Amino acid sequence: MDDQTVGTVGLKRGLAQMLKGGVIMDVVTPDQARIAEQAGACAVMALERVPADIRVDGGVARMSDPDIIYKIMDAVTIPVMAKCRIGHFVEAQILEAIGVDYVDESEVLTPADQHHHVNKHDFKIPFVCGCRNLGEALRRIGEGAAMIRTKGEAGTGDVVEAVYHARTVLGEIRRLVGLPDEELMAFSKEIGAPYELVKETKELGRMPVVNFAAGGIATPADAALMMQLGVDGVFVGSGIFKSGDPERRAKAIVEATTHFRDPRIIAEVSRNLGEPMVGRSVSSMPESEHLAVRGW
């Protein structure tokens, strides 16, 4: 009876289950982390720069300075996540040593490996990964991801790609549920996903792990839109601290995420939030600036 086990799949996926119905906010300072916690964020993502600034600055985007992550961990009691580059397992090891609660192997940072993601089974701490479709999601889960987020297009304030990716994933699951079992292998081949996970997804009628939306969510209405489409919660990156009144906007997005089916409440919380982030429409961006295409 004394045996305690740590780092299990159940514990990794379980923490994501505790985040459901919540908002995870990008923060770059301990003060921003406190504002996020005060507004009701269920977790924060500790960063050096938000995606909108990464876009402006250009160059290579890497894991944040551990000092910033430590300071943010000290500032709040809610879970703290941090990003590593795709395939950069040493950055992931560092984040595990620091003791962050979740690692985001993220396309927002410059990929470190053009072919392979981190083998996430090697770690005791859980990972969240981005996806644009069900095949990509199930490949990441196959590598050990305990949570998935649809990618959207980070740092734009344009929700269109987040909607596209969520509709794609959820649409593919709806299609899968209707398939007879003998067609599952061909479906697995078609989407490039492990057969066992395809089978499990069909049986569950949903992804085997929690699925949040990310990339371009900037308003309470955007958050509620993603929730009504069927995701389990939302990440808001640049949308809060690049807006005119981060405190109010953060709280309003949290409230709209909880009451996502109640337009009267969403209307009420959306009043007088000040300027949203300026944003950039994805359709006006050259293909080379799209971050969502990173990941294999």
Added chain:
Amino acid sequence: MSADGKCEKSRVINVGVLALQGDFAEHIQILKCMGVQTVEVRLPKDMVDIDALIIPGGESTTIGKLSVAFGLMAPLRRFASEKPVWGTCAGAIFLAEESTGHDQPMLQVMDIVVQRNAFGRQVDSFETDLDIPAVKTSENQRPVHAVFIRAPLIERVGKDVEVLASLPDGRIVAARQGHLLATSFHPELTGDDRFHRYFIRMAAGLI
């Protein structure tokens, strides 16, 4: 069905699950499997018809702030003063009289003092088997598999509080005070419904 064709609600038992944030869907799924009627509670009006309430796992700060913002604190306190309420993890914190070292909205209806994130961060989260006589049934005498995720501990309990489960070192992880139940761990994540059955028996006034 009644004569006018409307679906009549049975007055067996109607369990509300606080659905502000967290793993409320997991609780609802288990209750539905047991054939129990459930209601998602997000606003005070959702509490009108419920006989018992579960406060799920999640982030206790988020659940507290949303309860304040939508006028739930007073209705929840009134409800908890006479009706059965069970809090798992964040829900247990929310029920407690005090959370050491933290100032956050809490119902303060149960005579327990909790310590948030008592075991550390996610890397310290763990699973273990616990012997919990209170929830054992004649068919199932096995230990309860308990999942602790950034879990709180129950540091102190008042004199009217019964300790239901402790870790081998004696630290308290489940307790009951009359119609109030608190667990540091997550029975809703394991597929073992004995805690839910225990709570339903509590709610029905059988134990």
